[in-house]
Amino acid sequence: MSFLTIKGLSARLKGSTFPILRDVSLQVAAGDVHGLVGESGAGKSMIGKAVLGILPGSVEITAGAIELDGVDLLALPPIERRRRIGATAALIPQDPLTALNPSRRIGPQITNRLVDILGWPRPKAEARARELLAEVHIPDPDRVMRAYPHELSGGMRQRILIASAFAAEPRLIVADEPTTALDVTVQKQILKLIAEMQARHGTALLFVTHDLGVVSKVCQSLSVLYGGKVIEATGVRDFFRAPAHAYSRALLAATPKYTDPLASLTPVPEAVIAAVQAEIAAYDAGHGRGAVQAVLRGARHG
């Protein structure tokens, strides 16, 4: 029984026919880690945002369902939906530098979640926040609780955000490129930390990334996106052993090899891109959309 089920989710920019998501379906089982992979502009972050109900105002969902623990979020009234998401899901954002409120101390930023979502009394929330900070290997949690975000390094802030995401024991966490804004040495620690916390808390994770190397380390299954469409969805083992789709194979081939840093990078061949775009155009035509040209242009720039 999957915990998060997305069925036929389509979205577009308001006031245009340009689709951002095309009939996206995916499932994440409770306690599983599912990777969302694709180039920038492929719509992977949009899926995460749609699940958490924080799509930008310029995007509207045109079809589909997002079932969280068996309840279709899109069918709920806004207030009810927000409460439900708050109680069951959380976000590890991309950029730790902008993801903490700069004018408030760290302590309240974590404890407020516990107070808001779980209705805990403040002293209990504070004790728990301290535990959480220790759990993400932050030395001297007391001091960090009293610090302002700008007093801490990016890696520290990402640890705090991870602690904060796991704080209210959500059953699903959307990690939106959680290591992209960090430098390589810190990236590795943060990945390890996310994997460790995920395993300990048994939280399902929707892991948005453009890095297949990351996927191979933390995910059990993945969906490859292009132009807002799922090109391939499979288990991680199968994917790395034998990717089914030509685009997936090209993407895999384009991943830099750390064992051979001097080898020149292989871009995804033009022919493969043309083939995927033709596939999407065919899909659009089959769904009566007249935006094929726009799609091709958009995909090329995206």
Place this chain on the structure above:
Amino acid sequence: MAEKARVDGRSHIRRRAGPRLWLSAGWLGVLLLAAVLAPWIAPQDPLAQDLFLGRLPPIWVQGAEPGFYLGTDSLGRDVLSRILYGARLALIVALVAGFVTCVIGAAFGLLAGFLRGWVDVVISRAIDIWMAFPPVLFSILLIAVMGPGLMSIIIAIVVIDWTRFARVVRAEATAQGAMDYVASAQVAGRGRLSTMVTEILPNVLPTIIVLLTLEMGIAVIVEAILSFVNLSISTDDPTWGGMIAEGRTSIHQAWWVLIFPLITLFLTVLSFSQLGEGLKDRFDPVLR
């Protein structure tokens, strides 16, 4: 772990209040005291006319009379006493008009910048249209309609200047609204308005405070301009603008009637603007 408990050097920067803050706060403090204590410390009755004492020079110039420290105007009224009493009106206008303008303008700016959508469209277009009116003419018109008086001045300032706050706060709120911490708050189940107040407002506050002090300075100027064109409160009550207007006519015979209120006005407006910057430097937790 490789990372140490780096509540690092960044937290150890101590920011001094600096001469900017002290000087401006000092001058405004003196002015506030002067305004409150005017009846007790003013050497003369600010309204008492005596044509035999007309155009007395300041105390250090040949021909001065004791007790008239900064000289007298052409009707024999004591310049120092009138400046002291004028401070009352100037400060009341600065504080009341400044605060009301700030609250109204910032509220509209926050709503427009954070809620976006049609709210933003309506408020932004209103600001555009509003700002197309020439402000001085607009205020003169308003006061001509409402009749002169303290209330009218304050209303005129609020009506004209709320756009200044709304526009800047809107831009800031828009920028803050795009930050991930706002998204996180929403994921955690916070409502829109609650997010606006608890997440956005504290981060826009430093800007609002700077604008507020600027606005107080502007309010003093506007009051002076309106007094200058005789549209302030009744002509009997001493106002700095009124004194400047009177002094202008006798600048060649009695420069002090113009110069002293002018200096007071200048220092006050300058102090307000510097106070805002100084406070921001000192108290904004985010190093910008």
